[in-house]
Ligand SMILES: Cc1cc2nc3c(=O)[nH]c(=O)nc-3n(C[C@H](O)[C@H](O)[C@H](O)COP(=O)(O)OP(=O)(O)OC[C@H]3O[C@@H](n4cnc5c(N)ncnc54)[C@H](O)[C@@H]3O)c2cc1C
């Protein structure tokens with residue numbers, strides 16, 4: 342595997358990055374830590390001839406966890422070692438600490454993690470391997486090997502941070518040619534999209550950073566991940582949960598899942614009915630079962646879909662029992 346030649350741009354501001362992007366429509370990628378993009382390039386997956394590195398854009402490196410601000414170029418290592426995040430936003434620090442290996446976390450960034458390419462057993466392969474099979478919809482081909490009768494891609498969203506940021510109620514700031522906007526992390530991912538068109542970002546938009554609500558210190562959260570090799574692998578399932586109680590009843594409860602479908606999902610429909618209720622063991626069991634029933638993994642990662650679905654229920658139950666105040 343080798344890296345083909347590309348032209349590297351190194352803008353110093355977000356505005357410069359946007360201008361370079363608009364000069365090369367459809368022919369560029371933004372480059373953050375490169376820990377996902379460059380291995381994919383080496384496998385000749387959707388190469389672009391222009392790379393716009395965000396490494397010199399100082400604005401994107403701002404890290405002010407006490408004020409709830411995390412720039413998109415902040416490294417995962419900084420998140421996992423932040424005492425403020427560990428204490429106030431445990432799910433986020435835990436999720437960061439579970440990405441890949443220490444070496445990858447030293448380069449991998451928050452923005453790159455939120456926009457990480459979706460994964461599939463038939464996609465994350467070398468060019469000769471894919472060619473032998475006739476390629477697929479997501480790169481160079483016109484059919485899907487996982488669900489052949491559909492013209493959709495079912496590649497799995499396998500970033501760890503998104504579910505954690507979703508349950509914490511975080512918002513991303515996005516910069517584009519028409520200005521800047523903020524939207525909830527949960528709304529960054531396209532509910533009508535698939536493994537190819539996965540976010541609602543317009544072409545050429547830059548992710549500037551993430552705003553995490555500071556809260557009043559009562560919220561508790563956690564993140565747990567199922568993977569084949571615990572020291573290395575992408576999630577086969579990621580479960581984030583956040584809980585705030587008041588007078589023994591649920592004030593706020595969020596659960597978000599990753600590693601199962603083409604986008605991470607906030608399970609608001611399932612959790613909302615519990616607001617104002619006591620979080621008994623029976624309710625936890627019922628909710629875990631509802632969440633388990635609603636997920637639809639397909640057979641394109643290492644572990645079987647049935648097993649991942651079953652473990653979804655187990656992980657949700659464990660997460661909530663761990664967050665629940667002991668009575
Ligand atoms: C061995 C190995 C194991 C891994 N395991 C995991 C894992 O367990 N969990 C996990 O979540 N990830 C894993 N990864 C993937 C990756 O390392 C992380 O997701 C990392 O956080 C990606 O960040 P990056 O800065 O390297 O992104 P890059 O590779 O630089 O970029 C990823 C994508 O995001 C886009 N992008 C990046 N920043 C911006 C921005 N600010 N604005 C607009 N677009 C942007 C890029 O154009 C590209 O499409 C693994 C990678 C390796 C090599």
Ligand code: SF4
Pocket residue numbers: 460461462463464477478479480484485486487488493494495496536641
């Ligand atoms: S789900 Fe289908 S189209 Fe998508 S990457 Fe896998 S084989 Fe390709």
